[in-house]
Amino acid sequence: xxxxxxxxxxxxxxxxxxxxxxxxxxxxxxxxxxxxxxxxxxxxxxxxxxxxxxxxxxxxxxxxxxxxxxxxxxxxxxxxxxxxxxxxxxxxxxxxxxxxxxxxxxxxxxxxxxxxxxxxxxxxxxxxxxxxxxxxxxxxxxxxxxxxxxxxxxxxxxxxxxxxxxxxxxxxxxxxxxxxxxxxxxxxxxxxxxxxxxxxxxxxxxxxxxxxxxxxxxxxxxxxxxxxxxxxxxxxxxxxxxxxxxxxxx
Ligand code: IPE
Ligand code: IPE
Ligand code: MG
Numbered sequence: 001x002x003x004x005x006x007x008x009x010x011x012x013x014x015x016x017x018x019x020x021x022x023x024x025x026x027x028x029x030x031x032x033x034x035x036x037x038x039x040x041x042x043x044x045x046x047x048x049x050x051x052x053x054x055x056x057x058x059x060x061x062x063x064x065x066x067x068x069x070x071x072x073x074x075x076x077x078x079x080x081x082x083x084x085x086x087x088x089x090x091x092x093x094x095x096x097x098x099x100x101x102x103x104x105x106x107x108x109x110x111x112x113x114x115x116x117x118x119x120x121x122x123x124x125x126x127x128x129x130x131x132x133x134x135x136x137x138x139x140x141x142x143x144x145x146x147x148x149x150x151x152x153x154x155x156x157x158x159x160x161x162x163x164x165x166x167x168x169x170x171x172x173x174x175x176x177x178x179x180x181x182x183x184x185x186x187x188x189x190x191x192x193x194x195x196x197x198x199x200x201x202x203x204x205x206x207x208x209x210x211x212x213x214x215x216x217x218x219x220x221x222x223x224x225x226x227x228x229x230x231x232x233x234x235x236x237x238x239x240x241x242x243x244x245x246x247x248x249x250x
Contacts, residue, residue, distance in 0.1 A: 007055070007225060012230050013185035015059035016052060017207070019199055020044070022191025022215030029215075035079040038219035050132060051221045055228075059133045059181050061105065063199050067141030070110075082094050084138070085115045092122045098200050099131030105177035106140035109222040133181065140177075149175035178203055188224075189207045190216045207232050 020041060020099065025036030045062060052060045065080060089101075095102055102122050119138070152175050156162035162171075173179060184200065187207040194211050197202070210227045212219070237245055 007228055008232050009056070012056060013208075013228065013231055014057070015061065015182045015184045015186075016057055016228075017061040017063070017184035017187045017200060017204065018048070019063045019187070019189040019191075019197060020216040020219075021189060021193060021197075023181050025191065026215035026217045032064070033175040035215060036078060037215075038080055038083055044081055044216055044219050045087065046091070048224055049100065050098070053100055053132045056204060057106055057132060059135065059184075061135040061136045061137060061184065061200070063140065063176075063197075065106075065138050065140070065215070067107065067139055067144050068198065070139070075167060081112050081115050081127075085118050088115075088118045092125055092174070095126050095134070099129045101126045101132050103133060103135050104138055105135050105145070106138040108138070108187060109143065112140045113187060135178070135181075137199070141198040143198060145176055146202065163212045172202065183207065186210060186227065188212070188227050190214050190219045190223075208236065208239060 023037035023041040024034035025037070026040065027034050038090050045064075048062075049060065064084065069080070070077065073219075104119060104123060108116055108119065119136075149172060153162065153167060153171060157164055157167075180202070183203045183205070184207045187196075187204050188210045189195075190212055192211075192213045192215075210230055212223065212227070214223055235242060235245055
């Protein structure tokens with residue numbers, strides 16, 4: 001097994017975002033029902049949260065349910081919601097023991113009331129933890145996030161609290177769910193698709209993208225470390241030349 005020590009601790013991504021895809025196909029390939037794939041996916045969530053914390057990642061954002069996922073069959077949606085509730089109920093102690101603070105990106109008000117109550121309770125119970133931020137993207141979609149942000153900014157302008165000329169990139173960042181957090185350095189998508197599916201489209205402008213064929217239930221410690229290793233050999237230029245970056249590093 002790959003050891004975490006093989007990573008360069010000086011150049012870890014501060015923020016890792018993951019599109020956890022491929023639960024259904026993993027299950028179907030084994031002749032199982034899709035929902036068993038979601039169940040197995042929860043074990044990957046546990047492991048990836050634990051390993052990220054151990055490595056010293058500051059922010060981990062997991063795409064768990066999109067605004068578009070409400071269109072799935074009712075049974076599947078309700079299984080996902082139940083799994084989420086159970087995960088949160090079981091995990092709160094571990095999150096606290098590991099100094100992890102939970103936050104939610106997305107339309108909390110669209111979640112079933114019992115799930116929302118548990119979620120808000122865990123967010124509150126873990127709010128003072130400082131070791132790592134775990135963002136769960138739930139009923140999340142970037143277009144809806146941006147729309148909400150534009151509404152808030154417009155309202156401030158109309159109420160005379162903000163001038164149109166003062167709107168800048170920071171204003172927009174501050175009106176997204178991720179306000180105050182660094183942008184993802186590394187975006188991972190499991191399950192073989194090469195698309196972003198409405199995930200953090202503003203925030204990933206300069207993220208390193210890592211697509212893997214591995215289905216989410218099979219994405220564990222070794223796979224995360226492989227992704228970070230790949231990240232560590234890339235040169236992030238942010239528009240500059242390679243030579244400029246090398247000079248900066250020396
Ligand atoms: C990701 O796995 C979980 C959610 C989107 C909720 P999928 O359920 O999308 O799995 P595939 O893509 O159908 O295999
Ligand atoms: C993206 O997966 C959303 C989550 C992982 C929660 P989907 O399976 O919903 O994405 P598409 O529909 O294939 O693009
Ligand atoms: Mg999918």
